[in-house]
Amino acid sequence: MTNPVRPRGTCRICGGAVVQFLDLGRQPLSDRFRTGSETEPEYFFDLAVGACESCTMVQLMHEVPRERMFHEDYPYYSSGSAVMQKHFADTARRLLETEATGPDPFVVEIGCNDGVMLRTVQEAGVRHLGFEPSGKVAAAARAAGLRVRGDFFEESTARAVRDGDGPADVIYAANTICHIPYLHSILRGVDALLAPDGVFVFEDPYLGDILAKTSFDQIYDEHFFLFSARSVRAMAASSGFELVDVERLPVHGGEVRYTLARAGVRRPADRVAALIAEEDAAGVTTLARLDRFATEVGRIRDDLRALLERLRAEGRRVAGYGATAKSATVTNLCGIGPDLVSCVYDTTPAKQGRLTPGTHIPVRPADEFADAEVDYALLFAWNHADEIMAKEQAFRQAGGAWIQYVPHVHVR
Numbered sequence: 001m002t003n004p005v006r007p008r009g010t011c012r013i014c015g016g017a018v019v020q021f022l023d024l025g026r027q028p029l030s031d032r033f034r035t036g037s038e039t040e041p042e043y044f045f046d047l048a049v050g051a052c053e054s055c056t057m058v059q060l061m062h063e064v065p066r067e068r069m070f071h072e073d074y075p076y077y078s079s080g081s082a083v084m085q086k087h088f089a090d091t092a093r094r095l096l097e098t099e100a101t102g103p104d105p106f107v108v109e110i111g112c113n114d115g116v117m118l119r120t121v122q123e124a125g126v127r128h129l130g131f132e133p134s135g136k137v138a139a140a141a142r143a144a145g146l147r148v149r150g151d152f153f154e155e156s157t158a159r160a161v162r163d164g165d166g167p168a169d170v171i172y173a174a175n176t177i178c179h180i181p182y183l184h185s186i187l188r189g190v191d192a193l194l195a196p197d198g199v200f201v202f203e204d205p206y207l208g209d210i211l212a213k214t215s216f217d218q219i220y221d222e223h224f225f226l227f228s229a230r231s232v233r234a235m236a237a238s239s240g241f242e243l244v245d246v247e248r249l250p251v252h253g254g255e256v257r258y259t260l261a262r263a264g265v266r267r268p269a270d271r272v273a274a275l276i277a278e279e280d281a282a283g284v285t286t287l288a289r290l291d292r293f294a295t296e297v298g299r300i301r302d303d304l305r306a307l308l309e310r311l312r313a314e315g316r317r318v319a320g321y322g323a324t325a326k327s328a329t330v331t332n333l334c335g336i337g338p339d340l341v342s343c344v345y346d347t348t349p350a351k352q353g354r355l356t357p358g359t360h361i362p363v364r365p366a367d368e369f370a371d372a373e374v375d376y377a378l379l380f381a382w383n384h385a386d387e388i389m390a391k392e393q394a395f396r397q398a399g400g401a402w403i404q405y406v407p408h409v410h411v412r
């Protein structure tokens with residue numbers, strides 16, 4: 001089913017034509033939780049996604065200014081998940097063992113947030129620096145004794161660090177590079193700061209998993225790019241780098257860790273070509289596959305809305321669990337407000353007592369969930385399902401049931 005009048009844009013990576021395949025409608029800032037007394041109009045933008053006809057990069061059709069998303073009150077604290085704490089401690093140890101092996105290594109992180117990864121680097125006595133423009137999360141990292149620069153990483157700030165600290169052996173980023181439309185400036189910054197044989201390692205939600213699971217809620221203002229190995233390889237090659245390794249990760253619903261080195265310095269692992277072959281076999285970057293994804297998203301939207309309306313008609317009590325940025329896409333696309341989901345439980349103090357973006361569902365402390373009178377819990381933080389189910393076992397034992405919408409709407 002082809003639409004002859006698809007909106008088109010210009011690729012942020014190669015300048016080619018970006019062809020839209022999914023429109024998720026007007027959406028708010030996914031991490032902007034309002035207080036009940038705020039009266040000024042909420043910021044909304046058109047959330048639509050397209051794929052570049054030339055380099056295959058999947059990207060948003062419209063960009064939200066970075067200062068609207070990342071600022072003093074940015075409320076996402078990476079250490080809020082025990083599973084993620086372990087993931088980042090393991091990651092840091094691996095990087096220290098394999099890459100930071102010289103006499104006085106230097107590790108830089110882009111988007112270090114509350115210091116969940118750099119903490120382990122610092123404990124090992126290794127020189128480090130985090131870039132973190134969001135004020136309160138950066139303050140949390142500093143309070144843990146970490147060295148943090150409160151700037152956006154880009155060419156100019158990277159050069160300033162190179163002048164003061166010398167070259168970095170590793171530049172690492174998790175769930176941050178896909179947030180950055182101005183990637184050319186990032187890559188020029190990496191070029192300026194990275195040692196000749198250093199590596200740039202970043203991990204982000206993987207397009208292959210997003211399509212396989214129909215996890216359309218991975219699409220929101222902050223997730224500007226949905227990377228695949230093919231699109232990242234092309235991006236690297238166009239800026240003097242080479243994709244030399246890929247590793248699939250189970251976290252956040254399926255990610256890939258990409259390792260870039262300067263072109264010609266390291267032999268690419270066989271895993272790179274293997275993953276690209278897998279992507280080609282699944283048609284990951286074809287418009288036909290992306291159109292099928294868009295159709296599946298429409299089905300989930302209709303099924304979830306129908307289920308919640310039925311439960312309301314039956315007088316069942318439904319609450320949300322995890323006031324994730326992802327849930328902004330789901331609730332705003334499906335029109336889920338406090339009439340269908342009475343509140344959302346979440347462990348983050350910066351979100352509690354506030355209202356969800358756009359749909360204004362009250363956020364309550366997660367430790368109230370155990371005593372809440374709830375029949376169904378809609379699991380917005382499905383990527384943390386194992387961790388949450390383990391600590392909320394009493395809910396199901398008392399007759400409660402979980403609703404999930406990835407990869408399709410189901411009750412368990």
Ligand code: SAM
Pocket residue numbers: 070071074076078110111112113131132133134137151152153154173174175176179180
């Ligand atoms: N790395 C952490 C993790 O994986 O949990 C934090 C991820 S959080 C979703 C993205 C972080 O990147 C935010 O803390 C934001 O302030 C930061 N960020 C956004 N643009 C950035 C840039 N250009 N340079 C450095 N940090 C940036």
Ligand code: TMP
Pocket residue numbers: 080081082321322323324325326345346347348351366381383384387388
């Ligand atoms: P994320 O999916 O972007 O990591 O966001 C997870 C959200 O869910 C965040 O607001 C913290 C919250 N959360 C809980 O409320 N309980 C939990 O056990 C976990 C792991 C996260």
Ligand code: ZN
Pocket residue numbers: 011012013014015016052053054055056057
């Ligand atoms: Zn392109």
